[in-house]
Amino acid sequence: MSWLPMLGLTALPHLGGLYGGYVTRKQVKTWYTTLNKPSWRPNNAVFPIVWTTLYTGMGYGSxxxxxxxxxxxxxAVVPLGFYGLQLALNWAWTPIFFGAHKLKMALIEIVMLTGAVGATMVSWYPVNRTASLLLTPYLAWLCLATSLNYCIWRDNPDEDEKEE
Incomplete structure (x- = not known):
């Protein structure tokens, strides 16, 4: 049973990912298609593959x-505390962006998430260098996602006004 903690902690991030996928699935086919998006946006099919990989890496790192x-x-309080914070912020972004259609709030939230992932990496590095490095692709993807969120917010200025 020594593999149980590894399996559980590696699977944990996927729980929020499954919920996020549920929220996103319907919105990608309806609301999201109405938004102005930058030409460099990755294809929708890329997102579930990338997030599955990133969730597995962060979970195993934890x-x-x-x-x-x-x-x-x-x-473990500080390194796993930062991890829990970034995981909560990660899980919150999808309902804000896709569920509530709050583009500006989602942008602020993803900037906070990116900072929390950076803090997690810094706190993990002295504990386990490999764990910290497993978060590198996640941080890089968040930089892309933050840029994408910004461009969508910038190019759809009426969206937040309609919702407020």
């Missing part, structure tokens, strides 16, 4: 940190 800290110990 397991490495958990294991190195001896579980949920005092040593």
């Amino acid at each position: 397991y490495l940190v958990w294991k190195e800290c001896g579980g949920f110990t005092e040593d």
